[in-house]
Amino acid sequence: MAVGKSVKRIDAVAKVTGRARYTEDFFEPDMLTAKYVRSTIAHGRVTAVNTDKARQIEGVEAVFTYEDVPQTTFATAGHPMALSEVHKDVEDRLLLTRDVRFMGDEIAIVVARNELAASEAAGLVEVEYETYDPLIDPEDILAQDARPIHEGRSNIVGEHNYTFGGDVDQAFDQADHVVEGRFATAMVQHCQLENHIAHAYMDDLDKIVIVSSTQIPHIARRIVGEALGMPLSRIRVIKPFLGGGFGNKQDVVLEPMVAFLTLKLNGRAVQINMTREECMLCTRNRHPFYIDVKTGVMNDGTLVARDMDAISITGAYASHGHAIAAAGGSKQSSLYPKAATRFHARTLYANIPVAGAMRAYGTPQVIYALECATEDAARKIGMDPVEFRLKNVARQGDINLLSNKEILSCGLVECLERGRDFIDWNRKKKDYEQFKTGPIRKGLGVACLSYASGTYPVCVEIAGSRIALNQDGTVHVLVGATEIGQGSDTVVAQMVAQTLSFPYEDVLVVQAQDTDVTPFDTGAYASRQAYVVSNAVFKAANQLRDRILAHAGIMTDEDPKHLDIVNARIVDNRTSEAVMDMKTLAIDSFYHKERGGQLTAEISYKTTTNAPVFGCTFVDVTVDIPLCKITVNQIINVHDSGVIINPVQAAGQVHGGAFMGLGAALSEEFLIDPESGYVYNNNLLDYKFPTFTDVPPLNHDFVETFEPTSGYGNKALGEPPVVSPPPAIRNAVLDATGICINTLPMSPHTLFSAFKSHGFLDGKGGQHV
Amino acid sequence: MTDQVLKQITFTINGVKRSLAIDIRKSLAEVLRQDLGLTGLKQGCGVGECGACSIMVDDVLVDSCIFLAVWADNAAIRTVEGEARDGKLSKVQQAYVDEGAVQCGYCTPGFIMATTAFVEQCEGKTVSDDEIRKAHAGNLCRCTGYQHIFNAVEKSMTPDDPMPGQDDHPNQES
Structure with a gap:
């Protein structure tokens, strides 16, 4: 019984030996580095940008400003696509902006052969602004004459009411006491140890590969497509080991930009590796x-x-x-x-x-x-x-x-x-x-x-799992569930081991996420992962179990209903005697010339x-x-x-x-x-x-x-x-x-x-x- | 790159002698990661705040991101890659695995080195809980709340089992 036991984390040894590879540990030959030019004011509009000095720095390959990017606004939130208008995310972002909305907003980007040149050049991009008073206090933001922070939009992003449990005013009238309080919380930051980082390159003329530290590979793939006007199938997102997210990487932050840059630079690899200061200021935080x-x-x-x-x-x-x-x-x-x-x-x-x-x-x-x-x-x-x-x-x-x-x-x-x-x-x-x-x-x-x-029911809850029997009698599991450090790969292995009645050590979960390979799942957020994946894994493991027993039945000429799997052995459930081990069965399924095949199971399941x-x-x-x-x-x-x-x-x-x-x-x-x-x-x-x-x-x-x-x-x-x-x-x-x-x-x-x-x-x- | 920014230095890295021309502007973290491909150490801040790049230089724990590579000339460097030998984890690494002290793993290589340095310095001594906490205060972790790491450090300091690695229930929480 693997469920309920404190089995060793599936990736613990990789991590204590320093062999686990994170996004920064993947190098592409001749990879370029990109650095943002960020606003030095919180509210205003850029009136002029001069990139001449920046372009003269040795090693600089390109400079792009807000004038060079697609003018289609997109939403960055890591939500599944909403089919209803009411749950649609707000599309208010461009890759680079002329309208400055916080101190650190992204106006231009420099691409260079090394980080030193990129940083130096970014500092030489000259920006002139028309400045407005920053709107920070809620009263100022809500004032009748407050400037819209996004032109054409209200400063109120969303509003709603709900009630339940009867007439609220009447309940207050009947209460013996009414107690009131006013509370305020601060803006805090995730401070995941691995800053935001991503790189992209093209392995074809029209196909972009993005390697990113993201909690939402499949969603990132869709949003990059939306931001660049490209078909989703031409974008591949790979998520290696991830150094923490806590929600900060449940948002598409760097992926559209690195994809844009590689497109512009003839498919060369381009990386953005944020500094801690940038990551804290310019990614995401908790709403006060x-x-x-x-x-x-x-x-x-x-x-x-x-x-x-x-x-x-x-x-x-x-x-x-x-x-x-x-x-x-x-x-x-x-x-x-x-x-x-x-x-x-x-x-x-x-x-x-x-x-x-x-x-x-x-x-x-x-x-x-x-x-x-x-x-x-x-x-x-x-x-x-x-x-x-x-x-x-x-x-x-x-x-x-x-x-x-x-x-x-x-x-x-x-x-x-x-x-x-x-x-x-x-x-x-x-x-x-x-x-x-x-x-x-x-x-x-x-x-x-x-x-x-x-x-659910605000968003779809979909999870996928594919399990394949290996020739040595172990299984490999592919899930769309995204391991970000929380341990989901380990609990998936425990679940599969439990249902198949395999030793935990014989269940291997493919670590990296790759949207070209892994089953669809929307990613790690909402504490959904173990709950939502559990049903997909349970069903896939049962399906594989049935297929293993069916093949055992063919091999032994027995009715599969008399057979069972106990600790990775085929057992006759009438006598409890072992019939064969899993490797014997697997070898037969792979290599017998007339029967069997690779035994696999795959489930995509929606939790409602x-x-x-x-x-x-x-x-x-x-x-x-x-x-x-x-x-x-x-x-x-x-x-x-x-x-x-x-x-x-x-x-x-x-x-x-x-x-x-x-x-x-x-x-x-x-x-x-x-x-x-x-x-x-x-x-x-x-x-x-x-x-x-x-x-x-x-x-x-x-x-x-x-x-x-x-x-x-x-x-x-x-x-x-x-x-x-x-x-x-x-x-x-x-x-x-x-x-x-x-x-x-x-x-x-x-x-x-x-x-x-x-x-x-x-x-x-x-x-x- | 001009000759002025290059310097030939020699050091031992995890017991192996290396001699190479380095860019004198580079930190030791950059040389180890970029020039030697030792990517075990991580960079979480680049300015010595988080400790993810902790390594040992002549048996002293340092933040390699703010330690210039030229300072390592003739030094003996230890990184996380050298701690597991012959297919066996070091005692500290094993304790981190056993105690569930690893989550995302990004701070782990730095913590492994911090604990290793601490354990070696304190060999034969009795240490207090506060000393354990202080010795690791230069390493930030955002996943664990440090509790399981504390347990792993304690476990690293216990005398060796008579039959090391033969724990009956290596997967059970103690």
């Missing part, structure tokens, strides 16, 4: 949100009404645009399915870097506000926050009123109970009573989350369900008032993600998510100048994502349920762990200090202002407490 929340609650602890009004800032280009706010808002219905709920969101353009997909896709922002507001409601009626949640959260059998689907598996109550036990909630609550005054204070916090296992997942975070914190510092003493994430296919890998996902949540809670933010739109900290020194010394030991637990809509009972896990740590920490700080810090991150800077305004500090370093 401003959220007003109103919560209606009864004295007995029943949550009856919720109203949420959100503004999401998508920055200079739509990218995933309004889909982020819509997706984030939709998670409430599976978390608190009984309250009458209204959600309204608007997504705005702004002259700041571009926001796109990032781990959990709008949900961290919405759930942060929701779980802070839930805490405030529990405190209003004097109810223990864990008890309050236990009373109101989803249970198996509840109906998700937004999708009108029954929640078929839900272990959230047990997640809360286990987390409460782990953190020793009841005892510490009493012990910490003595730490509510003075400079050092202690508190406990909790927050819940719900998430989805894919994007979407299982909600659940989880919670518990934290124990110390707040040092004079130092304005929060120390997380203990943290645990408990998740219901259905059956856990690989416990060690799953733990790794939880730790990584919790760690990213800790960063968002305490230290991570883009520091954007409110006047100029300049980003002060687009590097790994000044952008504070936690180092080894900044994180406490990370704990995790799983409440395993069985999800009947999944091939192996599993549900989503990759993104959810990032969601609940920030509100849990905010709630613990509230418990410790009595102060609601409703802005992320809760950095010393934020705490200083809050403590000062509450009279805890005198503003000169002294304290009043």
Whole structure:
């Protein structure tokens, strides 16, 4: 039984030996390097570009400006093609732009024989601008006379409303208490260790090969075709090993440009390898949100009404645009399915870097506000926050009123109970009573989350799998599921091993994605991969199993129904005796002159369900008032993600998510100048994502349920762990200090202002407490 | 390229002596990756912030992206490619595999070298959790939250099994 075991990662040895090859590790002979010329202002229009000096640098092969690129706008979001207008992505991007919409916008590009020449020449391209006031603050963006950031388009990229659970206004009228709060989250960045990188070349007169660090090879192929007006079949995208994405590479960033450049340069290989500073400033980030929340609650602890009004800032280009706010808002219905709920969101353009997909896709922002507001409601009626949640959260059998689907598996109550036990909630609550005054204070916090296992019914959910028996009795598996470090290749191997009854070691997954070869799948995002691929793999493995047994039947003259596969041997199921090993069968199928053939199975499968997942975070914190510092003493994430296919890998996902949540809670933010739109900290020194010394030991637990809509009972896990740590920490700080810090991150800077305004500090370093 | 930017240097790389003419403007990371094809080390920032390019020069851990190649003249260099020998992973590499300390793998070669340097420096000593954390604070990882890496470092520091590599359940979480 391979499922449920912590088998060794399929690619671990390749990675610890340094032999795993990433995009930068592939060299093409005579490959050229391209460097963007980026705007030095946040909002304006280019009036003149002079490339003469740049062209004179030795080694420069070409310079292209906004005048040289196709004038067809395209959408970059890594979504499957939408057949309905309502779900169509915003087509607002050109390969190079004359209209400048953020500081770092792409005006021209230099191609040279080496990086030094390209950089030097890019610096010599002279650009003149007509400048406009940057629009950064939501009030300015929404002002009647605000300049449209995209000509002919509203500054509101998208807007929608939904309600469920009955008449919301009436529910508020009947509530014993109404609690209100205003929340804000920062723009944060993925900081995947491998920057964006891609190169392209032509291996024919009309065929482009792109090697790229992308989460979405098949989607990238389509969008490059759209951007360049080329048939999709003339574009081939290869994804080697990938050094992390977290959503930043669920967007088409470099692929259309490298494809354009190789087309222009007679098929020569051209690479763009972003610097860290460029990658942080000019790829994608997490949307900052401003959220007003109103919560209606009864004295007995029943949550009856919720109203949420959100503004999401998508920055200079739509990218995933309004889909982020819509997706984030939709998670409430599976978390608190009984309250009458209204959600309204608007997504705005702004002259700041571009926001796109990032781990959990709008949900961290919405759930942060929701779980802070839930805490405030529990405190209003004097109810223990864990008890309050236990009373109101989803249970198996509840109906998700937004999708009108029954929640078929839900272990959230047990997640809360286990987390409460782990953190020793009841005892510490009493012990910490003595730490509510003075400079050092202690508190406990909790927050819940719900998430989805894919994007259906908003997007198609399609996965493909091909399995072939090798001559030595092992199998090779091709999937369109995209391994980006999360471990999907390993769990696919486990699933195949489970269904075929093969040893895990005998299942080999073809590592690289190649759109000319691998079955169609839309890629790694939405925590969809293991859930959506599970059904395709399950069906393909069963199909191959049947074919193996059919061939065994021919070889042995037995009815296949009397035969079975047990640990890669053909067994007579009446006697449990081994009939032959898999290699014997395979050799016969390949080389017998009259019977058999290569035994393969292939399935493309569309999943039309979407299982909600659940989880919670518990934290124990110390707040040092004079130092304005929060120390997380203990943290645990408990998740219901259905059956856990690989416990060690799953733990790794939880730790990584919790760690990213800790960063968002305490230290991570883009520091954007409110006047100029300049980003002060687009590097790994000044952008504070936690180092080894900044994180406490990370704990995790799983409440395993069985999800009947999944091939192996599993549900989503990759993104959810990032969601609940920030509100849990905010709630613990509230418990410790009595102060609601409703802005992320809760950095010393934020705490200083809050403590000062509450009279805890005198503003000169002294304290009043 | 003019003669002025080229310099002949000699070093040993993973125990093998090499002599080559290098561009004096290049970092050691660039020479190792571009001139010698040793692509195990990764570049995540180019300015010594992330540690993905960590290697050992004369037994000292360095960020090879900010270490000029000319400084390596006559030095002994170790990179991740030299750690597995005769088809067997080093103890540190094996610990990373066993503890699930590898996800995307981009920081892994740098971490392997950081842990290797740390383990060799601390041989025979007792180290605290804080010392483990500090010794790896120059290496960033965005996938793991460092927890499994911490476990791998601890495992790398335990005395050798009497029968190394003969763990009954190498795939089981301990």
